[in-house]
Amino acid sequence: MPYRAPAICTYCNQAHPAGVKCERALQANRERKARFDQKRPTARQRGYTAQWERESKAFMAVYPSCRRCGQRAALVDHIEPHRGDQELFWRRTNWQPLCTPCHSSAKQSAERRDQKEK
Template sequence: MPSRAPRACGLCGGIHAYGSRCPKAVERHKERKAVSDKKRPSSKARGYTAEWTRESKAFLAVYSSCRRCGRQATLVDHIKPHKGDKALFWDRRNWQPLCTPCHSGAKQSQERRSPER
């Protein structure tokens, strides 16, 4: 089966096989992510405390299937991002059970595309 042609990198000027990433681009991405992570409050500061852990486990005991794919749910996701709003954070109508792949993949991608960020 034929593969796509190699491509010229706009960052380093080198030629890279289709599907591979330029080492400079990878490093640049890591640096950008590190800067972003330093600005982000800790999980505790965002409301994910022992109380959240207890309540989310209780929620998953009742709603154990992922809302998107039907697999075993492992996380409680906020349907509408709470963005620090404690009332929305604790509103169970805003919670949904998701498996890790659905939460980390499709849901995060959807939130990045959402205009109301």
């Protein structure tokens, strides 16, 4: 079975097996995420309040299956990112039930792709 060639790391200029990151790259990634998290508003500030918890639980009682894979849904996702728009945030037609793997992988990847295209 063929293997991918080692890749040259842009942080340490050393060759690493494909898919393996050096400690310097991992540290830089942690620092980048920490800087982003400092600027990001808290969940409550973004609108995820006790009222949201009640409404999302009621929504999942009606729609218990993940819209993408059919497994048991774990959360209510906004189809179109609301970006602070409260009208869009509370519009139920913009809600969809998702399981954690579908939300954390496929949906997030699609949103990142969409952002890069804009």
